[in-house]
Amino acid sequence: xxxxxxxxxxxxxxxxxxxxxxxxxxxxxxxxxxxxxxxxxxxxxxxxxxxxxxxxxxxxxxxxxxxxxxxxxxxxxxxxxxxxxxxxxxxxxxxxxxxxxxxxxxxxxxxxxxxxxxxxxxxxxxxxxxxxxxxxxxxxxxxxxxxxxxxxxxxxxxxxxxxxxxxxxxxxxxxxxxxx
Amino acid sequence: xxxxxxxxxxxxxxxxxxxxxxxxxxxxxxxxxxxxxxxxxxxxxxxxxxxxxxxxxxxxxxxxxxxxxxxxxxxxxxxxxxxxxxxxxxxxxxxxxxxxxxxxxxxxxxxxxxxxxxxxxxxxxxxxxxxxxxxxxxxxxxxxxxxxxxxxxxxxxxxxxxxxxxxxxxxxxxx
Numbered sequence: 001x002x003x004x005x006x007x008x009x010x011x012x013x014x015x016x017x018x019x020x021x022x023x024x025x026x027x028x029x030x031x032x033x034x035x036x037x038x039x040x041x042x043x044x045x046x047x048x049x050x051x052x053x054x055x056x057x058x059x060x061x062x063x064x065x066x067x068x069x070x071x072x073x074x075x076x077x078x079x080x081x082x083x084x085x086x087x088x089x090x091x092x093x094x095x096x097x098x099x100x101x102x103x104x105x106x107x108x109x110x111x112x113x114x115x116x117x118x119x120x121x122x123x124x125x126x127x128x129x130x131x132x133x134x135x136x137x138x139x140x141x142x143x144x145x146x147x148x149x150x151x152x153x154x155x156x157x158x159x160x161x162x163x164x165x166x167x168x169x170x171x172x173x174x175x176x177x178x179x180x
Numbered sequence: 181x182x183x184x185x186x187x188x189x190x191x192x193x194x195x196x197x198x199x200x201x202x203x204x205x206x207x208x209x210x211x212x213x214x215x216x217x218x219x220x221x222x223x224x225x226x227x228x229x230x231x232x233x234x235x236x237x238x239x240x241x242x243x244x245x246x247x248x249x250x251x252x253x254x255x256x257x258x259x260x261x262x263x264x265x266x267x268x269x270x271x272x273x274x275x276x277x278x279x280x281x282x283x284x285x286x287x288x289x290x291x292x293x294x295x296x297x298x299x300x301x302x303x304x305x306x307x308x309x310x311x312x313x314x315x316x317x318x319x320x321x322x323x324x325x326x327x328x329x330x331x332x333x334x335x336x337x338x339x340x341x342x343x344x345x346x347x348x349x350x351x352x353x354x355x
Contacts, residue, residue: 016279027270028265036255048268055273073222075225082220083217131237136199
């Protein structure tokens with residue numbers, strides 16, 4: 001049992017110093033994850049409150065969320081990062097629902113860029129596997145390179161190329177493109 | 181065959197054009213159910229078996245927020261140094277858990293320990309003193325009522341004798 005896991009057990013037994021150490025050790029991880037999501041959205045100033053909300057969730061109802069953590073399945077820093085990022089996304093969604101009087105909004109903010117109409121063709125469910133859809137999304141929608149996509153999915157770059165190739169073969173067959 | 185396949189290299193114009201034909205701008209969240217947090221973390225750490233991994237990837241394929249989350253979690257482990265959080269955050273977060281009231285109260289677990297820590301020890305002494313005071317006041321009021329009742333009965337007996345009835349109402353015989 002690692003020192004961190006032992007300290008977590010003491011924390012769950014109600015040991016106050018163990019909780020203080022937990023906060024000191026993981027506040028940078030949680031704050032960084034929250035700020036990384038809120039900053040680009042222009043809500044970096046809310047990061048401290050959202051990070052505090054994460055700690056409230058962790059100790060609420062007798063540490064119910066913390067008790068759900070299993071060290072055998074994932075690192076605690078990864079788990080906390082996922083929770084913190086999700087909290088930041090929830091915060092942004094709540095902010096989107098906020099409305100303000102139209103007169104208080106600067107005119108420049110009301111400008112809408114022209115959108116070119118695009119023909120969207122729906123693909124049948126099951127034509128592409130989730131991984132194939134993901135690879136295409138990362139390469140074309142997010143402009144990621146093969147190496148980054150491979151790192152995201154935890155596979156080697158050749159797997160990305162192979163998955164990409166198979167996906168496009170399926171799409172070509174679906175749209176019945178003429179052979180060159 | 182190989183000639184036409186070559187045109188579908190990642191990033192090739194032909195491949196990008198084919199992608200644009202099928203891209204669907206649907207982020208309504210109507211995709212697969214969000215996996216539990218620990219499952220997502222296990223996926224990021226690469227500890228999932230293939231069926232569980234497929235479930236997470238199906239969720240990621242259905243939501244741009246989902247893919248953002250996984251990308252952020254991976255970036256968090258890229259080794260970049262973390263900025264120190266505000267000092268206020270540490271103070272506020274550590275203050276969420278209070279020390280237990282006493283070591284031998286038995287109230288050491290989570291929320292109960294927190295509640296016990298919130299109750300000041302002097303409050304119990306004050307409650308006990310108030311209960312004792314109420315008991316004494318009740319006793320004195322009861323005793324005063326009994327004394328008044330006895331005095332009223334004595335007055336009633338004395339008044340009956342003064343009427344000259346010629347008989348002792350207590351003895352019940354004619355004099």
